[in-house]
Amino acid sequence: MSLEMREWSRGSDTAGRDDNWPFIGSGIKTSAGTRMQGDSRQILAEKVQRFCALRQDGFDGIIHDAPFNLLIDMFLSECKGRRVSVGDACLASRAPQTTALRAIQMLVDDGTIERVGDASDNRRKLLLLTAKGREQIVRFIDRFAALGGF
Secondary structure (H helix, E strand, O other), X not given: XXXXXXXXXXXXXXXXXXXOOOOHHHOOEOOOOOEOOHHHHXXXXXXXXXXXXXXXHHOOOOOOOHHHHHHHHHHHHHHOOOOEEHHHHHHHOOOOHHHHHHHHHHHHHHOOEEEEEEOOEEEEXXXXXXXXXXXXXXXXXXXXHHOOOO
């Protein structure tokens, strides 16, 4: 196992970082020595999302990771300027609705996402990534890219 991989698996913030870490816009040096910015993060996040769907489908749905699926989908929706309702998030989680709702509540309690009212429809709630949630997802994508990504 490489030093970068050991640091990443231990949760070290030094794996693949540049001198401006943890500033999200700074990018990181990937294994190819290039810096990764927003569009590259979105492309890699889309690949991660497809991988998670393939993994879940390949094991007949016995592998669920509702919170992670929610965060990846919320990150991609934010990149595309789309709003995420609670119902949309439940579908994105690829889990039963009760499991998805528990995952949402866990992420709200953790401060990773927040639930807000929809100004255009008082019956609906929207979910937003908090700064903490955005930083966590970006850090994951950057670390994954530093390890070679897909």
